[in-house]
Amino acid sequence: MSAQKEIQQVCTSMQELLLEKNKRYGNSALEPVGIFSRQDSGESIKIRLDDKIGRIQNSHELRKNDVADLIGYLVLLAISEGWTDFGDLID
Secondary structure, three states: OOHHHHHHHHHHHHHHHHHHHHHHHOOOOOOOOOOOOOOOHHHHHHHHHHHHHHHHHOOOOOOHHHHHHHHHHHHHHHHHOOOOOOHHHOO
């Protein structure tokens, strides 16, 4: 399989995963309930990223789930920052 096809496959699969998680768990990352924390969504997602990276750092192996979580959190962070189009980064 070509690299271009694999990139497309990973992105499509991650899209399906994120949409399903959003359907199951709601929009909690982008619209936090704010009972214990008053952080905005962007800061809350950055904390989740820090926590995830800390768990990876303390683990003996990198798991598929770890990579999917990082990709997912970074997509949500981009959305929280209003960065939904990356076409302007193409040189």
